[in-house]
């Protein structure tokens with residue numbers, strides 16, 4: 215627990231450090247950091263400098279332990295740091311799946327050697343991770359996965375296919391669910407493995423979308439030898455580790471995983487004023503739109519505050535819980551509404567291939583990635599409300 219004077223001293227320390235270390239060019243143009251965080255994007259010199267300075271300080275992952283390259287801050291110090299970064303217009307350049315979901319999961323389930331090896335490069339933003347969970351026959355019903363890992367002494371021989379693997383073509387490592395054993399239920403016998411993407415037998419095929427972009431891939435594994443030291447958690451007990459990781463994923467994606475999407479829609483009020491026009495009282499001339507905009511802004515603000523509280527609670531307690539499913543669905547609805555309003559108020563300009571239109575389209579996937587909205591509703595019904603299963607027979611357990 216840090217008391218108020220200590221927190222104030224920390225605020226001054228953070229403010230001074232940010233003043234001294236945030237390169238000028240980024241202060242003038244913070245969105246260049248968000249742009250550089252897109253997989254495969256060019257990395258301006260000052261973004262690299264900013265990433266290395268923040269990484270060395272540990273403040274890219276402020277609450278992770280200092281021993282592994284984190285900032286070692288308390289939840290309230292981290293929240294002060296967030297405020298100070300917003301104040302100076304600094305965007306955290308250290309992110310991705312390693313920070314959002316794999317790192318926190320490894321910190322909980324990894325052994326000391328795994329932590330020493332894998333956490334510091336994530337904390338410094340040096341290595342990228344991808345998620346090998348979904349397969350062609352295993353999405354919502356993830357426990358049906360078929361990728362096999364045969365025991366070969368010190369290693370597993372891994373063969374199978376993953377799909378929708380975000381950023382696999384840029385990733386150094388993949389955290390993967392594989393089947394090592396047969397168990398009484400399909401949830402038993404699944405193991406959680408870390409696979410080096412440079413291993414012989416790994417083949418990545420980017421899926422090209424109608425936009426020409428390839429945010430995700432098909433990833434093939436053929437006789438890939440993976441050291442047993444790369445097993446996270448107990449052999450055959452990977453389902454528990456995976457469920458924990460999905461809670462981290464859902465908590466994070468509830469606020470939107472795309473820094474660009476968030477930045478481009480943050481000033482919806484300004485966008486409305488410039489496109490729709492204002493009256494003598496500086497109010498939007500379209501009363502109906504004004505009313506819906508106000509309702510939306512209230513919803514968005516309520517969600518942001520609830521999310522901040524849930525995040526602080528989960529940092530102070532034992533991490534996220536099944537309530538992450540509520541936050542994922544609620545956040546997705548707020549973002550979808552904002553994207554609809556944005557396109558509506560842009561009028562004819564909303565018909566062009568603009569960043570806003572791309573954000574609106576991209577936003578549709580938020581209700582699917584990390585487990586669909588329907589699956590979150592199932593989790594909320596069963597695990598939070600305690601409602602019975604929809605069928606009398608044993609249905610497939612949702613991810």
Ligand SMILES: Cc1cc2nc3c(=O)[nH]c(=O)nc-3n(C[C@H](O)[C@H](O)[C@H](O)COP(=O)(O)OP(=O)(O)OC[C@H]3O[C@@H](n4cnc5c(N)ncnc54)[C@H](O)[C@@H]3O)c2cc1C
Pocket residue numbers: 344345346347348349352353354355377378379380381430579580582583584585586587588589592612
């Ligand atoms: C942008 C994006 C990025 C992704 N990135 C990754 C990644 O990096 N790694 C990875 O492993 N996966 C990734 N995924 C895959 C994602 O996890 C799956 O798409 C998701 O879990 C749904 O699985 P599915 O596509 O097989 O759909 P299906 O499981 O076939 O579902 C189809 C429809 O049926 C509904 N449905 C299914 N079962 C039930 C049920 N029991 N009750 C009610 N409705 C149900 C679903 O809600 C959905 O609407 C990504 C997906 C997207 C969109």
